[in-house]
Amino acid sequence: MRSRFFHVFLGLVMGWTVAGTPAGASFLHREDPPKPDQTEPPYTTQRVVALQKGRSGCPKVLGWQAERLPDLIQSRADDGERNYGKFDEPLPVDKSIKLSAKLGDLLHKYDLDRFCIYTAPKPAPRFPAQLQSLGLKRADPDRMALTPTAPADLGAVGNQTWPILADHFLDQVGKVRLAPATTPGVRLAFIDTHRTGEGPPDPPESLRIPGRFPSRHGHAMAQLGQEIVCGHDGAPENCAVHVVTQLALRYDKYEQAMSFSPDPASSKGGHLGLVSDLGVAILAQIERWQNFDPGAKLVLNLSVGWNGERGNDLSAKTASDLETSSELVYNALRIAEHLGVLVVASAGNRTGGEESTSPLLPAGWELRRPSWLRIPLCKVVYAVGGVDWQGLPLPNSRPGGKPWRVAYGDHGVARTSVSGFAGTGAGEPTKMYTGTSVSAAVVSSIAAVAWYLRPDLKPGQVMRLLGHAGKVLENRADFYAWPWLIRPPHLKRLSLCQTVLRMCGPDERRCRPKLETLNCRLSEPPPADLGAILPGVSTRVLFTPRALPSNCDSRTHLFMGPSENSRITDPQKACPMEKLPDMATPYRVSTQPPENPCPTCSIVPDRPLAIAALTPNLAPSDRTDGKTYGIAMAVDPDWLRQGTTTLDSAILVVDCQTGLKTKERFDITSMVLPLFQHAPPASVRLSFNKIDGRKSLAGCTASVDFKLRVVTAQGRLEERSVQSPVYVDP
Numbered sequence: 083m084r085s086r087f088f089h090v091f092l093g094l095v096m097g098w099t100v101a102g103t104p105a106g107a108s109f110l111h112r113e114d115p116p117k118p119d120q121t122e123p124p125y126t127t128q129r130v131v132a133l134q135k136g137r138s139g140c141p142k143v144l145g146w147q148a149e150r151l152p153d154l155i156q157s158r159a160d161d162g163e164r165n166y167g168k169f170d171e172p173l174p175v176d177k178s179i180k181l182s183a184k185l186g187d188l189l190h191k192y193d194l195d196r197f198c199i200y201t202a203p204k205p206a207p208r209f210p211a212q213l214q215s216l217g218l219k220r221a222d223p224d225r226m227a228l229t230p231t232a233p234a235d236l237g238a239v240g241n242q243t244w245p246i247l248a249d250h251f252l253d254q255v256g257k258v259r260l261a262p263a264t265t266p267g268v269r270l271a272f273i274d275t276h277r278t279g280e281g282p283p284d285p286p287e288s289l290r291i292p293g294r295f296p297s298r299h300g301h302a303m304a305q306l307g308q309e310i311v312c313g314h315d316g317a318p319e320n321c322a323v324h325v326v327t328q329l330a331l332r333y334d335k336y337e338q339a340m341s342f343s344p345d346p347a348s349s350k351g352g353h354l355g356l357v358s359d360l361g362v363a364i365l366a367q368i369e370r371w372q373n374f375d376p377g378a379k380l381v382l383n384l385s386v387g388w389n390g391e392r393g394n395d396l397s398a399k400t401a402s403d404l405e406t407s408s409e410l411v412y413n414a415l416r417i418a419e420h421l422g423v424l425v426v427a428s429a430g431n432r433t434g435g436e437e438s439t440s441p442l443l444p445a446g447w448e449l450r451r452p453s454w455l456r457i458p459l460c461k462v463v464y465a466v467g468g469v470d471w472q473g474l475p476l477p478n479s480r481p482g483g484k485p486w487r488v489a490y491g492d493h494g495v496a497r498t499s500v501s502g503f504a505g506t507g508a509g510e511p512t513k514m515y516t517g518t519s520v521s522a523a524v525v526s527s528i529a530a531v532a533w534y535l536r537p538d539l540k541p542g543q544v545m546r547l548l549g550h551a552g553k554v555l556e557n558r559a560d561f562y563a564w565p566w567l568i569r570p571p572h573l574k575r576l577s578l579c580q581t582v583l584r585m586c587g588p589d590e591r592r593c594r595p596k597l598e599t600l601n602c603r604l605s606e607p608p609p610a611d612l613g614a615i616l617p618g619v620s621t622r623v624l625f626t627p628r629a630l631p632s633n634c635d636s637r638t639h640l641f642m643g644p645s646e647n648s649r650i651t652d653p654q655k656a657c658p659m660e661k662l663p664d665m666a667t668p669y670r671v672s673t674q675p676p677e678n679p680c681p682t683c684s685i686v687p688d689r690p691l692a693i694a695a696l697t698p699n700l701a702p703s704d705r706t707d708g709k710t711y712g713i714a715m716a717v718d719p720d721w722l723r724q725g726t727t728t729l730d731s732a733i734l735v736v737d738c739q740t741g742l743k744t745k746e747r748f749d750i751t752s753m754v755l756p757l758f759q760h761a762p763p764a765s766v767r768l769s770f771n772k773i774d775g776r777k778s779l780a781g782c783t784a785s786v787d788f789k790l791r792v793v794t795a796q797g798r799l800e801e802r803s804v805q806s807p808v809y810v811d812p
Contacts, residue, residue, distance in 0.1 A: 129356065468488060468521035528548060
């Protein structure tokens with residue numbers, strides 16, 4: 083007994099060092115949290131999140147408009163309507179949402195009814211520094227920090243490959259068909275870039291605003307979820323899981339002195355959001371759940387995030403040590419936990435060569451929530467990483483941010499606009515994404531189905547069941563509990579098919595209600611066969627490894643210049659992944675042009691017929707070799723609008739993680755350059771010989787690392803390093 087007590091006590095003490103707390107930190111001395119950096123991340127001078135001393139109402143500040151958080155939650159909860167598939171009509175007056183007493187009590191319990199949001203519709207005086215005299219306890223500027231990517235066009239390659247990849251996606255996640263239901267048992271909400279609404283979303287509107295290209299990220303995530311839980315060929319009102327959307331990212335670009343005056347685009351969704359907006363969106367969706375589906379379970383999908391490594395969001399010991407906007411989000415997650423809501427968040431992607439030690443927030447709070455006791459006994463959120471069809475980490479995985487819980491996230495695309503959907507034509511695709519956003523949508527959907535089949539479970543039990551049903555992979559996590567005590571755990575890939583089989587059994591006796599059909603595959607699904615891609619321009623090249631300049635770090639291959647803000651001076655001497663300021667703070671980058679120049683890049687074997695069609699003058703032996711590969715590329719047209727983008731370099735990186743482990747870099751700048759010139763071809767295909775003597779690229783991932791110069795809408799010249807994951811079909 084004493085021995086057991088000793089080990090429990092030792093575990094509690096050592097828990098103080100888990101997930102980033104320095105070993106040997108004093109138990110008695112409480113260090114003051116570091117002051118937030120007022121330049122990084124990008125703060126806005128036009129919005130302030132404040133905490134008042136009492137609850138009498140937000141103090142007036144000259145030149146600023148104040149709104150109590152409960153009032154803002156109610157207005158955002160009311161910003162939508164009930165009918166399936168329609169997103170443009172407001173709620174009828176008699177169905178206007180009123181803040182429930184239950185949520186009001188929880189806002190009081192977690193002090194959220196003391197939060198005030200101050201906005202300046204036009205340039206305003208500096209927010210007063212003497213907070214005490216105003217009746218405010220503290221106040222921080224809000225941050226523009228939520229940035230999914232938003233490819234605007236599949237392009238010539240994507241138009242050929244998306245039907246194959248859409249079917250491949252469903253095979254990879256392990257599709258299972260639920261029986262039709264009269265009442266949804268689970269509500270699955272995607273808090274993202276799409277306008278608030280009930281049911282599968284229509285594509286975003288352009289609003290006919292010149293130069294505005296609305297984000298498709300939230301639309302794609304919700305449609306991927308809809309396909310997983312309901313299929314793409316059934317009416318959504320008969321689905322056992324009710325898929326809905328909640329707008330959290332409202333803006334198109336970051337400007338420090340941004341205007342918060344009424345903007346018709348802000349209620350329809352954008353590419354960027356404020357941290358406080360995410361907290362409000364979480365609470366607003368909880369309120370909509372209480373009004374529309376009070377008898378259902380609620381799963382929240384957060385395929386968004388911000389970098390918590392800047393400031394003290396990951397080192398805070400209590401919620402009050404967080405910046406005020408982060409505290410709002412964290413306490414919103416605590417309310418969700420209190421109400422039995424299951425929250426799944428993407429671990430985040432790297433957009434270039436930046437270093438990191440954790441997932442983005444809020445996913446990082448799974449293990450590094452603000453607490454003196456660093457043992458994650460209770461979880462407010464569950465982090466999800468991404469893998470490809472081979473089970474290999476995605477090439478844009480965030481260093482230090484790979485949790486053990488992973489799901490398929492490679493070139494995810496879904497069919498929309500078929501019978502029962504609110505679209506304009508059969509078989510239209512969503513936009514294509516590679517990253518943990520897709521993986522989080524997969525896990526959220528699996529959790530929703532599992533919860534529907536086992537409504538007696540609690541959120542933590544649902545996630546443990548998913549983990550037990552996951553397939554153990556060879557690669558290991560680098561974000562996990564007890565890193566000082568245990569080896570990194572193996573990644574576990576979650577699958578809907580495996581989860582349902584474990585829950586229900588092969589004969590489904592353990593599940594009520596029944597499934598419509600259980601025909602998922604237990605064998606390893608094959609890769610999508612993209613060998614028939616025929617771009618308009620073909621080049622046959624012999625790749626040679628790129629020699630790294632002496633100023634590159636031999637381990638990370640990042641530029642080792644005199645400072646973090648070093649610019650590219652000689653493209654020929656620069657590293658494959660130059661570390662630039664916008665890469666270190668990716669949320670500063672405008673998403674138009676989108677972050678990924680080649681969302682549909684693919685490496686495929688050179689099939690004999692494809693070789694014959696592309697290069698008819700080749701010798702017969704070359705046509706039938708079958709061991710050469712081609713990379714098919716098409717640049718997203720938004721990168722080329724108005725001739726504002728110049729290519730400095732393009733490096734193909736092939737990372738083989740099985741067999742003879744290699745990582746090769748090939749300079750393909752000259753072959754890719756035509757895509758960035760005036761009147762570019764629709765696409766190109768570069769055929770190359772075996773890499774490192776390999777007969778196959780099985781066990782390999784790839785990316786194209788672009789270095790570009792972009793002229794922004796404000797006329798500024800920005801240098802960017804951007805990573806485009808490549809689909810590999812060995």
